[in-house]
Amino acid sequence: MVKKVLRPSDKKVRATYLIKEYSIPIVRACHIVDLSRSMWYYQSKRDDSEVIDKLTELAEAYPTRGFDEYHLKMRREGLIWNRKRVLRVYRDMNLKLRRKHKKRLIKRVKQPLETPSGLNECWSMDFMSDVLTDGRKVRVFNVIDDCNREAVVIDAGLSYPARAVVETLENLKEEIGTPKYVRCDNGPEFTSKAFMNWCTKNHIEIKYTQPGKPMQNGYIERFNRFFREDILDAYYFNDIYQLQKLSDNWREDYNFNHPHKSLGNKSPKEFLPRFDEEFKFFIKSGLNNNYLSNFKVS
Structure with missing residues (x-):
């Protein structure tokens, strides 16, 4: 049986659950999930909002494509983001799960409701x-x-x-x-x-x-x-x-x-x-x- 290794972010989620549900101290919760307290107090300064927005845009425009096509399109647009970073965000967004392709309506532009000046207009x-x-x-x-x-x-x-x-x-x-x-x-x-x-x-x-x-x-x-x-x-x-x-x-x-x-x-x-x-x-x-x-x- 293969033992799954949890990432520090996963351990932090579990520690947060123990503290909230069982009202135990932070030290005890970190010890149970094998998480160092320095990692508990660490606040990531990483901002992936631009990568998320770009991947969302590509996924909506090309729902049947994969990561390689998305990453190459980013490179062609001059977005030189690290491949491993983009892949991590891609997986976190569950885009690796292929979306069911369906026909979509063309985006409609709002047309003002105006009163015509003549008949048959x-x-x-x-x-x-x-x-x-x-x-x-x-x-x-x-x-x-x-x-x-x-x-x-x-x-x-x-x-x-x-x-x-x-x-x-x-x-x-x-x-x-x-x-x-x-x-x-x-x-x-x-x-x-x-x-x-x-x-x-x-x-x-x-x-x-x-x-x-x-x-x-x-x-x-x-x-x-x-x-x-x-x-x-x-x-x-x-x-x-x-x-x-x-x-x-x-x-x-x-x-x-x-x-x-x-x-x-x-x-x-x-x-x-x-x-x-x-x-x-x-x-x-x-x-x-x-x-x-x-x-x-x-």
Whole structure:
């Protein structure tokens, strides 16, 4: 059996434990762990913070590399640190244990949430989820125009892959055109090649929010809250067609009648209509919620 030889630093840790847990004198604790008292009182003046920071940076950038690659990169950068010192810090940080490699998101830059000056300048988009009465999950794809907060589309489906997102946006392109840029989160539908290639083809810039920062897309988040309170949390749905019908009616009522404080208490269509004929929005101001009565939760 191989006897493990403890380093002075390890012995000091054990002596500290004995003193704290059993309230014995320092002399007795040092004698038990075979540590000289001079070593107990010794305070290291060594500062490895720069080495630790550099190794951490390299480990994050190259998680599958080893010590030799890290040390050579340091040398190429002009950091002439002793190899044994760097190796000691490398082992203390447990970097010799190979990290599991996984795909990482590109670091997102914080994008300011600004109000566009015109229509089709910026669209915000997001997904919502709910469950039908038979337990099937549904997804709702919401798109709004940040300029007048108009609900451009509310589309529901049992599944909503990137291909369906592109089809919806292609239909919107034929109806009202395309925006200069879109704001969305880092969901798989929005980071897929299909979606990114479609945006590149149509000269649309994608502004991703930072992970864990939903309020960087605040306009669509507020819209989602209204939609969930008025529709998803208020009704049961037997199938996707009921959900889509209610969503279409709610979207029309929202665009023509919902007052926004940030728009001077005007509705999206009242604040800035998309077409000239929509100046007659007041014709539809008599919309009510009678169409919801058949599906109201008792």
